[in-house]
Amino acid sequence: xxxxxxxxxxxxxxxxxxxxxxxxxxxxxxxxxxxxxxxxxxxxxxxxxxxxxxxxxxxxxxxxxxxxxxxxxxxxxxxxxxxxxxxxxxxxxxxxxxxxxxxxxxxxxxxxxxxxxxxxxxxxxxxxxxxxxxxxxxxxxxxxxxxxxxxxxxxxxxxxxxxxxxxxxxxxxxxxxxxxxxxxxxxxxxxxxxxxxxxxxxxxxxxxxxxxxxxxxxxxxxxxxxxxxxxxxxxxxxxxxxxxxxxxxxxxxxxxxxxxxxxxxxxxxxxxxxxxxxxxxxxxxxxxxxxxxxxxxxxxxxxxxxxxxxxxxxxxxxxxxxxxxxxxxxxxxxxxxxxxxxxxxxxxxxxxxxxxxxxxxxxxxxxxxxxxxxxxxxxxxxxxxxxxxxxxxxxxxxxxxxxxxxxxxxxxxxxxxxxxxxxxxxxxxxxx
Numbered sequence: 177x178x179x180x181x182x183x184x185x186x187x188x189x190x191x192x193x194x195x196x197x198x199x200x201x202x203x204x205x206x207x208x209x210x211x212x213x214x215x216x217x218x219x220x221x222x223x224x225x226x227x228x229x230x231x232x233x234x235x236x237x238x239x240x241x242x243x244x245x246x247x248x249x250x251x252x253x254x255x256x257x258x259x260x261x262x263x264x265x266x267x268x269x270x271x272x273x274x275x276x277x278x279x280x281x282x283x284x285x286x287x288x289x290x291x292x293x294x295x296x297x298x299x300x301x302x303x304x305x306x307x308x309x310x311x312x313x314x315x316x317x318x319x320x321x322x323x324x325x326x327x328x329x330x331x332x333x334x335x336x337x338x339x340x341x342x343x344x345x346x347x348x349x350x351x352x353x354x355x356x357x358x359x360x361x362x363x364x365x366x367x368x369x370x371x372x373x374x375x376x377x378x379x380x381x382x383x384x385x386x387x388x389x390x391x392x393x394x395x396x397x398x399x400x401x402x403x404x405x406x407x408x409x410x411x412x413x414x415x416x417x418x419x420x421x422x423x424x425x426x427x428x429x430x431x432x433x434x435x436x437x438x439x440x441x442x443x444x445x446x447x448x449x450x451x452x453x454x455x456x457x458x459x460x461x462x463x464x465x466x467x468x469x470x471x472x473x474x475x476x477x478x479x480x481x482x483x484x485x486x487x488x489x490x491x492x493x494x495x496x497x498x499x500x501x502x503x504x505x506x507x508x509x510x511x512x513x514x515x516x517x518x519x520x521x522x523x524x525x526x527x528x529x530x531x532x533x534x535x536x537x538x539x540x541x542x543x544x545x546x547x548x549x550x551x552x553x554x555x556x557x558x559x560x561x562x563x564x565x566x567x568x569x570x571x572x573x574x575x576x577x578x579x580x581x582x583x584x585x586x587x588x589x590x591x592x593x594x595x596x597x598x599x600x601x602x603x604x605x606x607x608x
Contacts, residue, residue: 200523200598203321204591211317211590214238216286218309222275222302224294225340228253231273235312235337242319244335247359251349255337256359259323264331267604268362269318269597270541271311272341278303281580306577307370307558310584312337314368314593321598331605334362338540344390344503347543356547364512364551364604365544368593371532371555372577375564376588379524379596380532380555381517383510385467387553388437390538391476392501393462395420395483397447398493404452411492413458414447420460420486421445427478432471439465439536440475465536467505506542509550516552519603523595537577552600556593558584 223231232253239246244257253273279301280288290302315335322333336355340346356362374380397420399413421442432438440462447458464475480497487495520529532555545551559574567574575581 200321200595201591203324204594207320208587208591211313211594212586214316215309215313215586215590218312219284219304220286220288220290222288222290222304222309223273224277224292224302225274225343225346226252227292228273228339231312232337232339235271235273235316238316239319239335242316243323244319244333250336250355250358251346251351251353252339254339254346254350254353254355256355257319257335258359259319259333259335261326261332262330264329264605264608265363266332266334266360267601268334268336268365268544269315269601270336270338270365270367270544271315272308272338272346273312274308274340274342274346275302275304276306276342276578277301278305278578278580280305282583284583303580305579305582306342307584308341310370310556310558310586310589310593311368313590314597317590317594318597318601321594322601328607329602329605330607332360333601333605334359341540344501344538344540347503347540351543351546361547362549365541365549366516366551366597366600367541367553368556368597369539369553370558370577370584370589372558372579372582373564373574374530374532374555374557374559375561376557376559376585377561377592378528378530378557379520379592380530380557381508381513381520381552382532382534383508383513385505385534386508387506387534387539387542388439388465388467388536389469389472389505389542390501390503391464391472391499393464393476393479394496394498394500395460395462395479396496397458397460397483397487398495399454399456399458399490400492401456402454404454407454410454411490412454413492414455416486416490416492416495417445417447417458417460419489420483423482423486424462424479427475427482431474431478432466436471437465437467437534437536438471438475439463440479465538467534503538503540504542504545506539506551506553507545508552512550512552516554516600516603519599520554520596523599524592528592554596554600556589556596558589560585560588
């Protein structure tokens, strides 16, 4: 049974900190082994999006043990913890809770063995292949350290565990359930995200657009089924789908400015049942990515227009085009980034704080900027530098996030994550 870290442990940490006057690296020397154990627990017990019941319960227990006023069930399995420490700003730090339907292939002694049925009833492996286990452990570490060192900061710390980030639905669900009305709205919102090609011990930063907006698009091309030997009596939706896949490629190359990044990817096509049957329909699944709202709208409009044009050219019924699982881009506030990066450099040293490029991956952390709240998501290195050098020499890329082979080096990752997080919070909530 998992060891619980409750009030007794917290009191020992507070007493030890007061007696020694430990700074953050010293505190980590004492407690990092405990944090690694928490991480391994989360890694071994992953849950899929909107099913994070036990994960949320564990996180809530840990936040309460650290002394935070903790509320559960926000926007599903969302968790909100508040630690009030006098007058000052409210600063939010967010972690995500969910794992992915990936069967782990890392060979770790603590590898996930979990399998479950997904929402379609299919049995899948489950793995924290995107580092949310690190994110949650870091959140718990923040709670413990900040509660034990109230003399270092002033204000209200707001720690949240968000469900369903992998579906980019959880942030909106928490906001709709009153995250900014039932609880103090933050003056700043922070998050970190692990990086699969950044060395452990480093943090990465970027101002402006950092991650893309995202839309999932489902298109059903419709036809008139019949025998494959008599195509003139039918309207073939698979031929329409094939024509549409080619037509979609011209959106980015001919309708979007070369100065604006954009992606239109057809990830799946499903149609037909047998060699000699022309089906009635064919289903295409797309993902659309860009940064600006203007390009996002252009992509959506162009996809719908081209699908309808292909159907018209085949004298087919109008296709069904639907968009779902959308989220806004992550736009890191330049002023907030500059302020926080100064804290990173002071804590970690300039050589460990590096600029990183924007990516076309999506993250619903951008939704927390609603109402003009400045946000900043920074990147956390997870791979030993020696291993990254081995990949470079071999001419291969390290396993990416969402890979069955991805895993972080937990101790240096957690050390750097907490030092960066606390440095950011000290900067934004200074003791007066």
